[in-house]
Amino acid sequence: MNKDLSTLDFVLFTSYIFLLICFALWISRTRKGELKTSNDYFLAGRNLRWWVIGGSLIASNISAEQFIGMSGS
Numbered sequence: 001m002n003k004d005l006s007t008l009d010f011v012l013f014t015s016y017i018f019l020l021i022c023f024a025l026w027i028s029r030t031r032k033g034e035l036k037t038s039n040d041y042f043l044a045g046r047n048l049r050w051w052v053i054g055g056s057l058i059a060s061n062i063s064a065e066q067f068i069g070m071s072g073s
Contacts, residue, residue: 030036039045
């Protein structure tokens with residue numbers, strides 16, 4: 001097995017990181033003069049739909065600890 005990374009691997013990884021940073025900067029931009037508060041950070045400005053919040057709760061509660069605990073009980 002060849003464990004060395006090729007040039008293509010480095011190009012793809014660098015491109016992915018670059019696109020991820022660009023996307024994060026684009027999402028986090030604010031309007032001129034707008035001030036973000038802790039309400040925006042913790043509650044997303046109260047702009048999320050119910051299914052997004054539900055999916056987040058389910059995704060954060062399903063982990064290895066949950067599966068081990070359920071099988072133990």
